[in-house]
Amino acid sequence: MTGGFDLVVIGGGIIGCAAAWGAASAGGRVAVVDGGDADDRASNGNFGLLWTQGKGVDAPPYAAWTRRSAHLWPEFAAALAEASGIDFGFEQKGGLHFVLSADEAARRMAALAPPGSARDDFAVEFLPAADLGRDIPGLGPEVFGATFCPRDGAVNPLRLLQALRGALARANVAVFQGRRADGIRATGGGFAVSVGERQLSGARLLLAAGLANRELGRGLGLELALFPQRGQLLVTERTPPFLPWPGTAVRQMPEGTVLLGSTQENVGFDKSVGVAGLAGIAQRALRLFPHLGGLALVRSWACLRVMTPDGLPIYEESPRFPGAFAAAAHSGITLAAVHARVLAPAILAGGLPADVASFAAGRFADWQPHDGGPEH
Amino acid sequence: MTEKSAATPPEGNRILDAIVVGAGPAGLAAATLLARHGQDVLLLDEAAEPGGQIYRAVELTAPGSRRAAILGADYLRGADLVGHFRASSATYWPAAVLWHAAPGIEVLASRAGTTHPLRAAALVLATGAIERPVPVPGWTLPGVMTAGALQILLKSGGLVADVPLVFAGSGPLLHLVALQCRAAGARVAALLDTARPGHLVGALPALPRALAGAGPGYLARGLVQILRLGRSGIPIHRRVEALEILGEDAARAVRFRVGGATREVAAGLVALHEGVIPGQNPARLLGCAMVWDEGQVAFRPQADAWGATSVAGVWVAGDAGGIVGARAAEHQGRLAALDVLRAAGRLEAAGRDRLAAGERRALADHLRIRGLLDRLYRPADAVRRPAGDTVLCRCEAVTAGAVRALAAEGLGANQIKAALRCGMGPCQGRLCGPAVAEIVAAARGRAPEGPDHYTIRPPLKPVPLGELARLA
Amino acid sequence: MFGRLSGDDGEASGRVEIRVDGRPVAARAGDSVAGALLAAGVRRFRRSPVTGAPRAPYCMMGICFECLVTIDGQPGRQACMIAVAPGMDVRTAEGDPDRD
Numbered sequence: 001m002t003g004g005f006d007l008v009v010i011g012g013g014i015i016g017c018a019a020a021w022g023a024a025s026a027g028g029r030v031a032v033v034d035g036g037d038a039d040d041r042a043s044n045g046n047f048g049l050l051w052t053q054g055k056g057v058d059a060p061p062y063a064a065w066t067r068r069s070a071h072l073w074p075e076f077a078a079a080l081a082e083a084s085g086i087d088f089g090f091e092q093k094g095g096l097h098f099v100l101s102a103d104e105a106a107r108r109m110a111a112l113a114p115p116g117s118a119r120d121d122f123a124v125e126f127l128p129a130a131d132l133g134r135d136i137p138g139l140g141p142e143v144f145g146a147t148f149c150p151r152d153g154a155v156n157p158l159r160l161l162q163a164l165r166g167a168l169a170r171a172n173v174a175v176f177q178g179r180r181a182d183g184i185r186a187t188g189g190g191f192a193v194s195v196g197e198r199q200l201s202g203a204r205l206l207l208a209a210g211l212a213n214r215e216l217g218r219g220l221g222l223e224l225a226l227f228p229q230r231g232q233l234l235v236t237e238r239t240p241p242f243l244p245w246p247g248t249a250v251r252q253m254p255e256g257t258v259l260l261g262s263t264q265e266n267v268g269f270d271k272s273v274g275v276a277g278l279a280g281i282a283q284r285a286l287r288l289f290p291h292l293g294g295l296a297l298v299r300s301w302a303c304l305r306v307m308t309p310d311g312l313p314i315y316e317e318s319p320r321f322p323g324a325f326a327a328a329a330h331s332g333i334t335l336a337a338v339h340a341r342v343l344a345p346a347i348l349a350g351g352l353p354a355d356v357a358s359f360a361a362g363r364f365a366d367w368q369p370h371d372g373g374p375e376h
Numbered sequence: 377m378t379e380k381s382a383a384t385p386p387e388g389n390r391i392l393d394a395i396v397v398g399a400g401p402a403g404l405a406a407a408t409l410l411a412r413h414g415q416d417v418l419l420l421d422e423a424a425e426p427g428g429q430i431y432r433a434v435e436l437t438a439p440g441s442r443r444a445a446i447l448g449a450d451y452l453r454g455a456d457l458v459g460h461f462r463a464s465s466a467t468y469w470p471a472a473v474l475w476h477a478a479p480g481i482e483v484l485a486s487r488a489g490t491t492h493p494l495r496a497a498a499l500v501l502a503t504g505a506i507e508r509p510v511p512v513p514g515w516t517l518p519g520v521m522t523a524g525a526l527q528i529l530l531k532s533g534g535l536v537a538d539v540p541l542v543f544a545g546s547g548p549l550l551h552l553v554a555l556q557c558r559a560a561g562a563r564v565a566a567l568l569d570t571a572r573p574g575h576l577v578g579a580l581p582a583l584p585r586a587l588a589g590a591g592p593g594y595l596a597r598g599l600v601q602i603l604r605l606g607r608s609g610i611p612i613h614r615r616v617e618a619l620e621i622l623g624e625d626a627a628r629a630v631r632f633r634v635g636g637a638t639r640e641v642a643a644g645l646v647a648l649h650e651g652v653i654p655g656q657n658p659a660r661l662l663g664c665a666m667v668w669d670e671g672q673v674a675f676r677p678q679a680d681a682w683g684a685t686s687v688a689g690v691w692v693a694g695d696a697g698g699i700v701g702a703r704a705a706e707h708q709g710r711l712a713a714l715d716v717l718r719a720a721g722r723l724e725a726a727g728r729d730r731l732a733a734g735e736r737r738a739l740a741d742h743l744r745i746r747g748l749l750d751r752l753y754r755p756a757d758a759v760r761r762p763a764g765d766t767v768l769c770r771c772e773a774v775t776a777g778a779v780r781a782l783a784a785e786g787l788g789a790n791q792i793k794a795a796l797r798c799g800m801g802p803c804q805g806r807l808c809g810p811a812v813a814e815i816v817a818a819a820r821g822r823a824p825e826g827p828d829h830y831t832i833r834p835p836l837k838p839v840p841l842g843e844l845a846r847l848a
Numbered sequence: 849m850f851g852r853l854s855g856d857d858g859e860a861s862g863r864v865e866i867r868v869d870g871r872p873v874a875a876r877a878g879d880s881v882a883g884a885l886l887a888a889g890v891r892r893f894r895r896s897p898v899t900g901a902p903r904a905p906y907c908m909m910g911i912c913f914e915c916l917v918t919i920d921g922q923p924g925r926q927a928c929m930i931a932v933a934p935g936m937d938v939r940t941a942e943g944d945p946d947r948d
Contacts, residue, residue: 034786037787037788037791037827038790038831041790041791044790044791158794158797161794161795162795165785175785177786177787178787178788179786234844235800237802237838255897275476275484275493275834275847276848278834278844279844279845279847279848280848282841282848283845283848285841286841286842286845292841293840293842293845294840294841294842294921294923295840295841295923296838296839296840296841296923296924297838297839297841297844298800298801298804298838299804299833299835301833422929423929424880424931425878429909433878436878441856442853442856443853446853471929471931473929506907506909506911507907515906516901516903517902518892518902518903519849519891519904520906521905521907521908522907522908524907524908524909525905525906525907528909529850529883532878532883533852533876533883533884533887534852534856535850535851535852535853535883535886535887536850536851537849538851539849560853561853625902626892626902644849655911771898771913772898773896773898773899801913802913802916802924803911806911807911807912837910837926838924840922
């Protein structure tokens with residue numbers, strides 16, 4: 001038995017690593033069990049956005065949780081960069097969502113910035129195309145404008161994961177790569193996790209294994225309403241800088257490649273890349289930036305978002321096995337700071353923070369498990 | 377070749393009987409046979425002329441010319457194969473780039489700036505081999521090429537090095553190209569042979585098998601080549617190790633260890649070669665099960681005796697299915713075609729087997745030499761899993777050491793790719809994929825397995841966004 | 849770096865004029881763009897977008913993508929896989945320093 005961990009985290013993606021590093025930073029002895037190379041790994045297939053714009057429009061606790069993370073991000077980013085020695089391109093100088101018509105703009109502004117809404121630093125404003133064009137060369141004639149939120153931002157998601165891994169290693173967190181948690185048992189006062197030949201024991205357990213949480217949770221008395229939603233994205237060759245802010249459909253990375261996306265497809269556990277989806281993404285991107293037509297698509301990617309019926313995260317502690325927690329969200333990057341700085345220390349101390357009370361798994365008590373196929 | 381073939385894509389929803397990818401010996405033979413049996417077959421090829429790499433530009437090479445004399449009879453015989461294909465009813469799309477293929481069979485091919493969605497009942501991958509990447513220090517410098525690249529320049533443009541030329545590596549093609557370049561007037565400053573004589577002993581068990589069928593012919597040609605090399609006046613260094621290429625903005629010399637001493641030879645051009653391996657990306661994209669061939673130290677698609685892969689409707693023929701050489705590839709192309717006809721209901725199994733008998737005998741004849749060659753010219757571990765700061769991924773400048781460090785942590789190829797960007801550049805991991813997979817497997821203390829390699833997604837080759845958008 | 853084989857049948861094939869970084873280059877029908885550039889003495893085709901180091905063709909068969917050039921305004925073309933055509937405008941990294 002490799003024993004005596006305060007917390008064993010199942011899952012080495014952004015959520016698991018952020019929570020593990022947060023717990024270790026708070027003084028806990030932590031282990032992380034990561035899976036294999038062929039696992040779904042939504043952490044590897046996303047834009048790397050730190051996004052508040054439009055988050056929780058109809059769900060104030062989610063808006064508050066997201067904004068709390070946005071506030072924590074600068075400190076979290078600086079500490080992580082320092083701890084890991086890896087620059088993951090953190091920026092928080094605003095983000096854009098392009099709209100193609102006056103109607104679309106009006107609808108979006110009515111939802112995101114209704115009359116009387118707070119004029120705080122999360123306030124969304126509308127930037128007409130004429131203004132955008134001053135900073136963004138090559139903006140297409142069809143673009144009507146964009147909504148802009150100054151607290152939105154971005155990281156390089158792959159580098160962020162690298163930084164978290166590096167920081168975990170330096171914090172002496174035991175990381176088991178390429179290994180599955182074969183068996184998880186409650187031992188009365190703690191949990192035993194089989195990883196190959198090894199037995200890990202931990203006082204507390206956090207399931208952060210994305211879609212695999214559903215299966216893992218069942219054995220621990222956690223019914224988690226999770227299903228996959230396929231998102232496809234495109235990566236182009238490098239091109240000179242043209243887009244200084246990250247956007248929801250298009251983002252130019254600091255090294256010059258352009259990310260385009262993304263689809264929201266209900267196709268079950270199908271991670272293959274579909275041409276219709278890719279073509280649709282390219283078509284929309286060219287309406288925004290016609291000059292990209294000659295730019296080569298170099299890679300495409302399909303990932304499975306970890307989706308819940310209401311699109312909000314799930315945080316839950318097992319009623320049957322107290323000390324066993326689950327966290328699942330499709331906004332792992334945005335929420336990384338709050339996971340590390342708020343969620344993880346609370347779990348280490350024995351409970352979930354009050355902020356996440358409304359994200360309990362029980363809100364989906366009537367949910368019939370499905371795999372997110374086209375019928376859903 | 378039909379007239380419509382010149383320009384017209386298969387219209388609308390027409391489902392072709394077969395698409396053959398690659399106009400080398402396997403693809404030409406497969407497409408020709410399918411067309412003769414009345415199949416609606418389309419042959420796609422990236423090059424402007426048929427022949428593949430082995431018979432590149434063979435139609436443009438006049439028999440009796442100086443170039444023909446240098447390239448030899450083994451090259452010129454490709455003209456017949458091309459001629460039969462040209463005379464067939466197969467549709468031919470040169471300069472067409474396959475960038476997506478999915479089971480079913482659905483294919484996207486780009487031609488003259490337009491992507492054509494194509495459907496077919498059968499797909500024959502005859503996409504050939506690539507030269508095994510030779511990651512040594514300095515291999516990214518201008519002036520460092522593969523031996524095959526020099527031969528391609530000779531075949532297609534009559535181009536010959538006019539600066540001191542050094543060949544380094546091992547294998548019959550290295551020797552052949554060195555001789556051809558010399559015959560063409562190049563100054564070959566040295567041939568650095570990395571083959572280890574210990575292999576000679578290890579190869580002996582494969583010798584009896586090579587002494588029948590077409591084996592003796594290959595052996596005789598090999599011996600003649602070795603003799604000619606010896607008489608050529610090319611300075612030859614054997615048992616060369618620790619090869620590196622020196623230069624700042626371009627290659628200017630090679631440095632290597634031989635017999636305990638370190639030597640340097642000036643070179644304006646360096647030609648590297650350590651054998652050939654199957655090109656894997658199309659088969660991997662289609663989801664074909666891949667196996668590790670320890671004899672050839674390479675991945676290849678799992679396939680039956682007809683070349684049928686694990687994916688319904690997908691066959692592989694020629695070097696794309698495991699290195700067999702040009703002559704064997706032809707026969708494999710016809711065998712795959714016969715099985716396509718059987719699958720299409722055009723032949724009963726018995727009829728297919730009857731037509732296949734002669735092809736099988738000829739194939740077996742040509743394969744007799746293979747085990748011997750594989751053992752004689754097995755590339756060293758240091759070539760396949762280089763040490764230290766040698767760049768593995770040319771596109772993203774990722775070193776072997778960086779890959780090895782993450783592999784030691786237990787990460788697999790896809791995670792390493794995500795972490796380091798190796799394999800993310802335009803070559804899509806073609807050059808670093810094999811080495812990364814071998815490093816991952818070595819870190820796990822076992823032979824490579826199919827999934828140790830990067831997952832391959834579309835596009836197989838970069839495609840302009842505008843062209844993709846027009847598919848919406 | 850490369851010359852043409854003397855006494856070769858290729859001499860009989862047609863001359864094709866292309867432009868490389870603005871200067872005229874005489875190629876031969878049947879040449880790939882990469883072959884024509886090498887024959888014209890071009891040593892650097894592109895720069896590594898990561899290190900900035902010069903790169904030139906390695907494989908000549910469409911695998912390595914080291915021969916990428918801009919052809920008729922379209923960047924990122926594989927010079928080794930494309931045949932020369934009369935009037936073609938080719939830009940290498942040397943002639944188009946803004947581009948990787």
